[in-house]
Amino acid sequence: MPYVVQPGDTLLRIARTFNVNTEALLAANPGLHAARPLFPGLLLSVPAQTAFIYRVQSGDALLGIAGKFGLSLQALLQANRHQDLKKxxxxxxxxxxxxxxxxxxxxxxxxxxxxxxADAEALLKAYPFLQVERIGASVMGKPIIAVRLGDGPAKVHVNAGMHANEWITTPLLMTFLEDAAKAASFGQKLCGVDMRSLLQQVTLWAVPLVNPDGAELVQEGLRPDHPHAQELLRWNRGSDRFQRWKANIRGVDLNDQFPAFWEEEQARRDADGPGPRDYPGPHPLSEPEAVALAEFTAEQQFDLAVALHTQGQEIYWNYRGYEPVDAERIARRLARESGYKPVKLTGSDAGYKDWFILQYRKPGYTVEVGYGLNPLPIEAFPDLNDEVRPLLVAALEAAASLVL
Known part of the structure; x- marks a missing residue:
């Protein structure tokens, strides 16, 4: 079937929309290249892929095959009604x-x-007990939203997507919100925990995408008509490859923006100006994304905070001795659930976790999800989700225990 490329489209996004794989999409359009951005208006051929073929292995049973592919037995039988499946x-x-x-x-x-x-709107329709709020806007005016789940006295904050090339943390956090909301709605358990009961003890406020401008740049590349095109090319040393870009659209590292010994971080980074990473900005909270997060935190007065980043499979839990006595114990619990390593970090300032601990003397954590080179491959998403889900459930339980 024909498809006209729209602004913001990528090969993976089109493949996801039509439930095909990217290899089939590339094969049907020989002029495409996986490493090159798509231009709006391009006419593509999208192959139909409503099924695939499986060769029966020794020891297979119909019910086992259906379960392997996430199908009902009836759906498998219907798709093979032309065959005798008694043997x-x-x-x-x-x-x-x-x-x-x-x-x-x-x-x-x-x-x-x-x-x-789109997903926040759909989740709100499916689970009306959620709440969605706009807490600010990015440099380019994109809304920064927060999603509330639960109504308990313990207040937890989780943010994601602060670094542009770590955007995979955004769907991980949104997936957790969907799983937790579904479990609470149907009275089910998540990671062995009764979510309906837990969310009567805890309120979770999630900010899934702190840096929407930067995520767009990493995912879609630099358009010629981008309002910051010339500056971005200069800051990126003339390269039009932005997959490694961490900063916001003004070349400021948002996790070096918070007033927690910011001057020492500035001296340590020794960045001469905007760039892909490590420039802490002209002063603390110079960027609207960081301001939105700081003001929201001050308004809500969270009991525990988690910042999701990638990568390293580590949990940073301390800050210059200002962390509360329970901080390390909770970090070890999060580590047990995720398989990550709790790390007592030194030589780092001005991050959100640092500021949260310094300002409120409450448990704050930076979680480095997964392992590899940023941006982590989307193929790793299921494994990353299996690591993050129990960690976040444990964080909610830990917060509930703090206010009992």
């Missing part, structure tokens, strides 16, 4: 229909402001 012989070719996941949040492709806005 399932090794080597038999079965048609496996592509299942509808039934999920709202889909982490199979780039995830930015467009996906976040």
């Amino acid at each position: 399932l012989l090794p080597g038999l070719l079965l048609t496996i229909p592509c299942p509808d996941s039934g999920r709202i949040v889909d982490g199979r492709a780039e995830y930015g402001q467009r996906e976040l806005a």
Whole structure:
């Protein structure tokens, strides 16, 4: 089928929309290249891919095959009604229909402001007990939203997507919100925990995408008509490759923006101006994204905060001795649940976690999700989700125990 490329489209986004894989999309459009951005107005051919083929293995059973691919037995039988499946012989070719996941949040492709806005609206319709608020705007005017789940006295904050090339933390946090809301709505457990009961003890305020402008730049590349095109090219040393960009659209590292020994961080970084990373800005809270997060934190007075970053599979829990006595104990619990390593960090200032601990003397954590080179590959999403989900459940439980 034909498809006209829209602004913001990428190969992965188109593949996700039509439930095809990128290899099939590239094969159907020989002129495309996976490493090059798509231009709006380009006419693509999208291959139909509503099913694939599975060769029966020795020991297979129909119910096991259905479970392996997330299908009901009826759906598998319907797709192979032309075959006699009373005897399932090794080597038999079965048609496996592509299942509808039934999920709202889909982490199979780039995830930015467009996906976040649509998913937040859909989650609100599905789970009306959620609350969505706009807490500020980015340099380019994109809304920074917060999502509330639960109504308990213990208040937890989790933020994600602060560094542009760490945008995968945004769908991870949104996926957790969907899973937790669903479990609470249906009276189910998540990671063995009764979420309905837990969310009567805890209020979670999540800010899934702190840096929407930077995430867009990393995911979609630099358009010629971008209002900051010339500056961004200069700050990126003339390169039009922005996959490694961490900063906001003004070349400021948002996690070096908070008033926690900012001057020492500035001296340590020794950055001569805006760039892809490590420039803390002209002064603390010079950037609207950091201001929005700081003001929201001051307004809500959270009992515990978690900042999701990538990568390293580590949990940073201290700050210059200002952390409360429970901080390390909670960090070790989060580590047990995720398989990550709790680390007592030195030589780092001006981060959100640093400021939260310094300002409020409450437990604050930077979680470095996954392992590898940023941006982490989207293929790692299921594994990362398995690591993050129990960690966040444990963080909610820890906060509940603090206010009992």
